Amino acid sequence: MKLTNLTQLSVPAGVVGIVLLLVVPLPAYVLDVLIVTNIALSLVVLLTSMYVTKPLDFSVFPSLLLVLTLFRLGLNVASTRLVLKDGYAGHVIDAFGHYVVGGSLVIGLVIFLILVVIQFAVITNGAGRVAEVGARFTLDAMPGKQMAIDADLNSGLIDEDEARRRRKEVAAEADFYGAMDGGSKFVKGDAIAGIIITVINLLGGFAVGMLQMGMSAGDAINRFSLLTVGDGLVSQIPALLMSVSTGLIVTRATAESDMGTAASSQLTQSRTALLIAGAAAIGLAIVPGMPKVPFVLVGSLLLIVAQRIKAAKARETAAAQSQELEVATTPSSDSPEQLIEQMRVPALEILLAPDLVDLVGGGGDGDLLARVRGLRRKIALELGVVVPPVRTRDSVDLPHSTYVVKISGVEVGRGEAPSGRLLALGDSLDGLPGTSVVEPVFGLAGKWIPAELRHSAELVGATVVDRVSVLITHLGAIVDAHAPRLLSREDVRVLTEGVKQVNPSVVDELVPNLLTLGEVQRVLQGLLVERVPVRDLGRIYEALTLRAKVSTDPEGLVEAARGGLGPALAAPYASDGVLRVITLDPTLEHSLVEAIRPADGGAQLLLPPARVDSLLSSLRTQVSQAESGGRQAVLVCAPALRPALRRTVVLSLPTLPVLSYSEVTGAGLRIETVGVVTDVHAIAA
Structure with a gap:
């Protein structure tokens, strides 16, 4: 046996x-x-x-x-x-x-x-x-430990296997005690x-x-x-x-x-304590009637141990000094590996002025790192993109109270977060002391007021925001605007592996048989450019599989992916089951379709500048009228026209969604037309 x-x-x-x-x-x-x-x-x-x-x-x-x-x-x-x-x-x-x-x-x-x-x-x-x-x-500590594990997982500090091991250890610890x-x-x-x-x-x-x-x-x-x-x-x-x-x-x-x-190690960490104890033991031997041999023996032993600790610490100090001298005299290594490590540029980085370092490690909602982890989780759930870990460091080159957000080493956003201040947003801020500013994300008028005036600002109807919330809101807007740039080839590989676990047949048929990871990355970036979430990768990959068998044209692949998402494109812009749309005059739409010309970056509208200005002016008017009534509208057009029209519209209205008729009608929403775009220049001609 x-x-x-x-x-x-x-x-x-x-x-x-x-x-x-x-x-x-x-x-x-x-x-x-x-x-x-x-x-x-x-x-x-x-x-x-x-x-x-x-x-x-x-x-x-x-x-x-x-x-x-x-x-x-x-x-x-x-x-x-x-x-x-x-x-x-x-x-x-x-x-x-x-x-x-x-x-x-x-x-x-x-x-x-x-x-x-x-x-x-x-x-x-x-x-x-x-x-x-x-x-x-x-x-009692289990929920906190589980949240800490989830936070480390969301921030990218640990992988799923390590998180699973830590959760198992926490559960085992609770069961053991x-x-x-x-x-x-x-x-x-x-x-x-x-x-x-x-x-x-x-x-x-x-x-x-x-x-x-x-x-x-x-x-x-x-x-x-x-x-x-x-x-x-x-x-x-x-x-x-x-x-x-x-x-x-x-x-x-x-x-x-x-x-x-x-x-x-802990009992011998204090040489002074051993010296005092040894001297006290020998002193007790002098007391009349006390046995001298035991006290002297124990006291001498303690003094010997204390002396050995002194010698050991002296050797450790000498070794440390020798090591420091060796490091100081040794020339810095210039091996290719170390140079490559120093050359590596973080994908996403926050630079803080020295007086803003207190934002890091403040604990609770005031901890910048904890809020960044929450933001990464929020963006992942909304857009379907895993934001790379955010590197945070201080910089003495920045002005007082300034922070800078960089993507791949390039500055893409800058703002202020004065220490001891809160940002008050509203129209009735004249009576409050502070520095007037413009909020970096929504362009709202605001004022940095002393923290102790929070209650006074709220009494006049102002919205009061703490410094970390201002920075996180700004960072979230930057990440949302630059999501296509942040989506790396490695991120696409990880996302594809995730789809393969639940839908292996789609991935095996698409990658690499029909499309490479680079081509899939380009399609996902094209969707993110128009702020289309890529969470439903299974449906996107199914649509790409059908389209790739016919053509691998990037624009056609993006439109096929949009068609696979279908109702998910129009649903975010609907209110109470009603989708308010701005349409094109049929004559204008027909002329625009005839003006489409292929180009390296995709289909373009070949129109005279005056006619483009007329088109955009009419569109801005319709959008303004819809917004004045408190309604959010989208522009709809023929499927063949949508990519080219969107490239033109983004020059004047970058946040206006442009959808095709098939994307709107398949959403099961009630359509309400709130405006029609006409070509005044063409009519006058």
Whole structure:
């Protein structure tokens, strides 16, 4: 039989054997072996508890505690049966009853009671309290630990496998401390059972000796009571070891080293403390009546240890200075790997003026890094794009209270966030002190006011925004506007692998058989340019598969992907099931279709500048009229015209959505026309 099979059967067989101890009489020599085994196992558990670096490394301890407690109680029953039946329970119990306590019943009882008090009143009660508090604190801390893991995952600091491992460890830790809270009750119950069993054995042995064997009271006490005390001591010693093991496990507060290493390093960390303790011990030797040899011996030992610590620290200091000198004299490495690392440009970066460094690590909603992680999660859920990790650092070159956002090393946004100030937005800010500014995202008039005037600003109807919210809002707008640029080839690969896990057939058919990752990246960037979310990659890839079999023209692929998304394109612009649209005059639309010409960057409208200005002017008028009525409108046109018209419209109205008739009619929305664009220049001609 293999060793693995033997270890799997050992514990179940042992539990069955423990049950047999309760009902089957044992020979004295077998009892001796089991008692020694019990003491050895308890000692092994104690030493293991001291050498583990963290409690979870000994996660089987609560179950092992129950099994060993049951084993010890089974031995109590077996030994009681032999003591009362034969007046003899093996050499181990006899040695504890006669040699260890000197054959004195009083001494034996006193030692037994002292052991019980140490175990029950000191160790067990303390360990039980620590286990209870540890279980409660561990369960209370679980939500926070889970949120921290999710935050690290969202920020890209860890991958999904590491997050899954940490979540499993958090759950295992909670289960362990919950089990230890109940397991400590086994130790307390074992101590109480030991006292009761010993009292019962004393009374039972006295009765058996006098009533059944006809002994005198002295002979009965001398024979049975000493064996009972020996049995109690044999049981209490492993019980005490298990109780100490329980206390060690639940009080471990470090996961860096075992208990012996941690204790020695921490007790010897202060040379002054050892010097004072050694001098105090030698000083006590001078006191009249005090034994001089023990105090001088211990004091000298402490002084020697303190001196060795001084020498060790001197060597460490010399080694550190030598290393610093070596680093200082060694020329900086210019290996290609290090140069490449220094040349690497972060995809997304925030530079902070020195006085804005307090935004990082502020805790809660005021922590910039935590808010950035939340923003990355929000953008991922809205656009379907995983924003690269945001590098945050300070820069002494920036003006006071200034922050800068860079993409691939190029500045794309700049703003201010003065320390101790809040941004008040509204129309009634003249009565508030502060610096007037224009909010960088929406262009609203605002004023940086002192933080203590928040309530006054809210009373005049202003919207008050903290510094971190201003920066995060600005960063979110920048990321949204530059999402196509931030979508790298590696991001597309990761997204494609995610689709493959749930829809492998689509990915296998599309990549790389029909399109390369670069071509897929170009299609997704084309969708993001028009702020089309790419979350539904499965549907996008299905549409690309059909289109790629006909043509791999980038513009046609983008339009095919839009067609695959269908209703999802128009739904975000609808209100209460109504989509308000601006259409083109049929004559104008027909003339625009005839003006389409192919180009390297896609289809373009070949129109005279005056006619383009007339078209855009009419469109701006219709959009303004719709917005004045509080309505958001979209421009709709023929599918063949949409790409070229959008390239023209974006020059004047970059945020106006341009949809095709097929994208609007397939959304199941009620269409309401709020304007018609006409070509005034063409009519006049």
